[in-house]
Amino acid sequence: MAELKHFSVMLDECMQGLNVKDGGVYFDGTLGGGGHSSKILELSSPNGKLVATDLDDYAIERASQKLAPYEGRFTLVKDNFKNLLKVKENLGIDGFDGILLDLGVSSFQLDDRSRGFSYLSAEEALDMRMDKTNAFSAQTIVNTYPENEIKKILLEYGEERFSSSIAKNIVAERKINPIKTVGQLNQIIEKSIPAKFKKDGHPSKRTFQALRIEVNGELNNLYDTIIQMARALKKGGRIAIISFHSLEDRIVKRAFKELETDCICDKSLPICTCGKKKEIEIITKRPITASESELAVNGRSKSAKLRVAEKI
Numbered sequence: 001m002a003e004l005k006h007f008s009v010m011l012d013e014c015m016q017g018l019n020v021k022d023g024g025v026y027f028d029g030t031l032g033g034g035g036h037s038s039k040i041l042e043l044s045s046p047n048g049k050l051v052a053t054d055l056d057d058y059a060i061e062r063a064s065q066k067l068a069p070y071e072g073r074f075t076l077v078k079d080n081f082k083n084l085l086k087v088k089e090n091l092g093i094d095g096f097d098g099i100l101l102d103l104g105v106s107s108f109q110l111d112d113r114s115r116g117f118s119y120l121s122a123e124e125a126l127d128m129r130m131d132k133t134n135a136f137s138a139q140t141i142v143n144t145y146p147e148n149e150i151k152k153i154l155l156e157y158g159e160e161r162f163s164s165s166i167a168k169n170i171v172a173e174r175k176i177n178p179i180k181t182v183g184q185l186n187q188i189i190e191k192s193i194p195a196k197f198k199k200d201g202h203p204s205k206r207t208f209q210a211l212r213i214e215v216n217g218e219l220n221n222l223y224d225t226i227i228q229m230a231r232a233l234k235k236g237g238r239i240a241i242i243s244f245h246s247l248e249d250r251i252v253k254r255a256f257k258e259l260e261t262d263c264i265c266d267k268s269l270p271i272c273t274c275g276k277k278k279e280i281e282i283i284t285k286r287p288i289t290a291s292e293s294e295l296a297v298n299g300r301s302k303s304a305k306l307r308v309a310e311k312i
């Protein structure tokens, strides 16, 4: 396969947000091409340690080559970042100085047409699995889910206003031919959206986002995972999360707010009975977005939002 271009989103901003230092112990939940991980290892030299997870075998394989110069200072685990506590316990780590999540799909996954993540790969099988050992793919959804379930996914995860007609046409089409390729789905979407509404980007964009989120369970337990992650930080440790669409960003914002909230008892009560304690300080009152110079070289950074918090 040809060498694919790879940019790590808001690399410097993430490193500053995480306050990476020599000797620190870091967790990168979304290893991907290893760009952020590699920078963490560089900036935490000579004694820093890194643990990174990814669902994708190919990401682990590729990043292990990229990180080879730091051999002995990193551990890569093929797992869901939601299992951070298990990974931490297995490796005998007390707490992290920094945790990073760069959510969603990587440019390698999008650009490798055979993975079926991109609506531009018409001939390819509709797939979208980050973890290729999973039996469940985008084909499972479009060929087996009930119409109302498909509609709900497109509406909730894709904010697709034509979710009803796309779902209806998917179910009608699959009675004739199983939907196996990206191109078949593109055609169904194309005929489900009225011409005057096709100006706003590619008509398949929102449906593909929605299916990808469902296939990989991207929003399942994200809120609880962020709460757990903050609790896995050492005092003064930082958590930095990059999100790419409003659904993710809302969850990150809400989880940080919850962690930042102190006692919620009625102020008239003489003592606290709720036991709620503030756990973090939010560092980014507003999310950080990519600089003009980054946007000039990486269009994918456009929708990225970075939020950072510090454990108190």
Ligand SMILES: C[S@@+](CC[C@H](N)C(=O)[O-])C[C@H]1O[C@@H](n2cnc3c(N)ncnc32)[C@H](O)[C@@H]1O
Residues within 6 Å of the ligand: 007, 008, 009, 029, 030, 031, 032, 033, 034, 035, 036, 037, 053, 054, 055, 056, 059, 079, 080, 081, 082, 102, 103, 104, 105, 106, 107, 130
């Ligand atoms: C946006 S990319 C990360 C890019 C990376 N920061 C870099 O600099 O190269 C996201 C990666 O996270 C992985 N991923 C997404 N959700 C995951 C999850 N819940 N657990 C583990 N890995 C996940 C994807 O497979 C993908 O490789």
